[in-house]
Amino acid sequence: MRDYGAASVRVDWPGKHPPVPVSPLALHLVETFLPAPRRSPDPQHAIPENALYHGDNRGILAHLLQNGLPGKVKVIYADPPYNSGVRWTRRVRLRGPKPRGASMLMGRQAQYDDIWDAATYLQFIYDRLFQLRDLLADDGSLWLHCDHRHAHHLRCLLDEVFGPENYLNTITWRSQTARGAKVNAFYFPNSAHTLLVFARNRAAPTCWHQPKKRFVLTEREAAAAFMRDERGFFRTSDPGTYSFASLKQLKAQGRLYAPYGGEVIVDEAAQRVYASNGGNIGVKYYLETLDDGRYAVERAVDNIWDDVPGLGTTPGEDLGYPTQKTEALLARIIETASDPGDLILDPFAGSGTALAVAQKLGRRWIGCDTANGAIQTAKRRLQAVIGEQAAAGAAQDGFAVYYAAGAATEAARLAPQVELSITPIQVEPARIRVAIHRVTAPALDGKARHLRPDEWPAVVESIAIDPAFDGRVLRAVLADAPQRRAATVTGCYELYVPALPTTVAVRVADVAGGETTIVRRVQVE
Numbered sequence: 295m296r297d298y299g300a301a302s303v304r305v306d307w308p309g310k311h312p313p314v315p316v317s318p319l320a321l322h323l324v325e326t327f328l329p330a331p332r333r334s335p336d337p338q339h340a341i342p343e344n345a346l347y348h349g350d351n352r353g354i355l356a357h358l359l360q361n362g363l364p365g366k367v368k369v370i371y372a373d374p375p376y377n378s379g380v381r382w383t384r385r386v387r388l389r390g391p392k393p394r395g396a397s398m399l400m401g402r403q404a405q406y407d408d409i410w411d412a413a414t415y416l417q418f419i420y421d422r423l424f425q426l427r428d429l430l431a432d433d434g435s436l437w438l439h440c441d442h443r444h445a446h447h448l449r450c451l452l453d454e455v456f457g458p459e460n461y462l463n464t465i466t467w468r469s470q471t472a473r474g475a476k477v478n479a480f481y482f483p484n485s486a487h488t489l490l491v492f493a494r495n496r497a498a499p500t501c502w503h504q505p506k507k508r509f510v511l512t513e514r515e516a517a518a519a520f521m522r523d524e525r526g527f528f529r530t531s532d533p534g535t536y537s538f539a540s541l542k543q544l545k546a547q548g549r550l551y552a553p554y555g556g557e558v559i560v561d562e563a564a565q566r567v568y569a570s571n572g573g574n575i576g577v578k579y580y581l582e583t584l585d586d587g588r589y590a591v592e593r594a595v596d597n598i599w600d601d602v603p604g605l606g607t608t609p610g611e612d613l614g615y616p617t618q619k620t621e622a623l624l625a626r627i628i629e630t631a632s633d634p635g636d637l638i639l640d641p642f643a644g645s646g647t648a649l650a651v652a653q654k655l656g657r658r659w660i661g662c663d664t665a666n667g668a669i670q671t672a673k674r675r676l677q678a679v680i681g682e683q684a685a686a687g688a689a690q691d692g693f694a695v696y697y698a699a700g701a702a703t704e705a706a707r708l709a710p711q712v713e714l715s716i717t718p719i720q721v722e723p724a725r726i727r728v729a730i731h732r733v734t735a736p737a738l739d740g741k742a743r744h745l746r747p748d749e750w751p752a753v754v755e756s757i758a759i760d761p762a763f764d765g766r767v768l769r770a771v772l773a774d775a776p777q778r779r780a781a782t783v784t785g786c787y788e789l790y791v792p793a794l795p796t797t798v799a800v801r802v803a804d805v806a807g808g809e810t811t812i813v814r815r816v817q818v819e
Contacts, residue, residue, distance in 0.1 A: 305450035305454065307416050313425075316356050318357035319699060321698055322699070323341065323695075325694070326693070329684035330771035330789060330790060342694050343691055344649075345659075345660050345695075346669060348696065349664060349699075350664055351642065352421060352422055355422065355641065355662075358660070364428050367637050368430075368501060368631065369627065371437045371627055372426065373439040375408045376441050376443055377410045378443065382407070382408060383403055383405055384403055384671075386807075387399045387805065389751065390752045420451055422641065432495045433499065434494045435492065435501070436492045437490075439488075439619070449464070460493040464490055465597050465598075468485055468599065504594070505629065506595065507594075508591070508592050509593070512588055513589070527581040528581065529591075530551045552569035554571040556570040599626070602626060603620055605618055608620050608621075617644060621651050628648070629655065632657055634655065635656065640661045641661075641662045646672025648661070649676060654679060659693075674755055676693055677770075678775040681773055711736065712810055721794060721818060730786070732747055733751075751782035751783050751785060753804050754803070754804055757800065757801070758770035758772070758800070759798065764797075774787070791816075795816055795818060796815075796816050
């Protein structure tokens with residue numbers, strides 16, 4: 295299945311070696327989220343197919359390969375470390391509107407180190423590329439996200455592992471616009487990232503849905519950029535290999551253009567269509583006229599992506615997690631390279647952008663990350679997306695969270711303190727009310743002391759409730775995880791339970807990354 299070093303293109307470094315076989319990690323189901331139906335939740339505790347894994351992705355990928363997923367993944371979006379030399383942190387800030395002029399920023403929290411020597415970094419990537427290749431479907435593709443530091447090395451590694459014949463393209467994404475001190479960078483600022491795109495088997499052929507860019511213009515903007523006739527604004531394109539019959543048909547439709555004020559001449563004898571005043575004829579492509587008097591035009595997408603905004607121009611998406619990518623970028627990748635129902639894999643999930651977009655687009659997904667902060671951020675984000683889908687009546691499957699043996703977590707020492715009450719409000723069908731009265735976050739070390747007791751939602755990121763806790767796995771059927779930074783949790787919830795009495799678990803996560811789970815036995819009153 296694996297073939298090391300057979301390709302004609304190689305890159306070497308001191309100590310390079312074929313990947314050492316790795317044992318699949320032991321994985322433990324710790325949490326699920328499956329929004330409850332209108333009545334009592336499923337007593338069978340169904341485990342959703344979508345999965346978020348916390349641990350070293352190499353052992354997790356080995357687990358996936360051993361458990362039925364070779365050749366099953368349609369798109370792999372891999373956004374690994376870049377060897378940037380940075381110790382990345384995330385912003386810890388309060389939620390909600392800014393209170394009485396006080397700062398919302400509570401400090402910064404370490405997330406992961408991206409500091410490597412070049413040989414260790416390249417071996418790290420190399421070890422995982424073979425696993426990713428073997429997970430891809432025959433018509434699948436890998437999108438490897440990198441930057442100027444190692445794009446050239448990674449292209450050579452991909453040629454070696456996937457074969458140069460499976461190279462599809464190199465996408466240049468303008469991820470930001472140079473501003474501030476960066477505009478004075480020596481020999482131009484770095485404002486772009488690179489996406490190296492490889493097929494598993496280009497001859498399959500690889501799944502491909504050509505994307506289009508859509509622009510909406512005012513009449514003045516359209517007049518400045520396009521020609522106009524009695525049918526509207528248009529642009530022209532060279533006829534290329536159009537046959538004589540096709541050109542005649544376009545002429546009859548009024549869709550051929552002759553430059554220099556000339557006319558389109560059809561010469562039947564010579565089987566030729568030409569412009570009377572010289573120059574080349576063009577095929578007209580008209581702009582779409584919209585109801586509001588504006589005009590829309592579609593253009594092909596090439597390998598320069600300067601129309602997809604970076605996070606700096608979409609602050610509403612910013613979760614405070616370092617190196618977060620935008621949903622528009624992942625939407626273009628996933629829509630281009632997969633179909634609804636296909637499986638998407640992100641082995642370096644980070645803030646969960648690829649997973650959230652896959653969920654929104656009706657794809658199945660798997661995500662992995664070693665950082666506890668990444669798992670927490672992605673989990674809350676997915677709870678919000680799936681909760682919104684459930685509220686809108688859309689079909690969705692929820693997700694499961696697995697921890698690998700030895701995965702580090704800081705939740706225990708950062709645990710928030712929670713005051714709450716859980717009371718039955720109905721016996722048939724059984725229903726309860728969960729009310730949060732106060733939450734304090736010791737990890738903030740008194741920095742939020744300006745908050746009044748009733749402003750406790752400012753320190754809470756999310757609340758998840760399992761109405762039938764089995765003592766092992768938190769199977770949440772309700773999650774309050776607002777995504778907009780100005781929004782806060784509500785703190786009071788009513789939900790159905792399978793029956794009374796029942797054991798209820800309430801997990802509260804604070805803005806500093808701390809989590810605590812309160813377990814209460816609820817009796818019939």
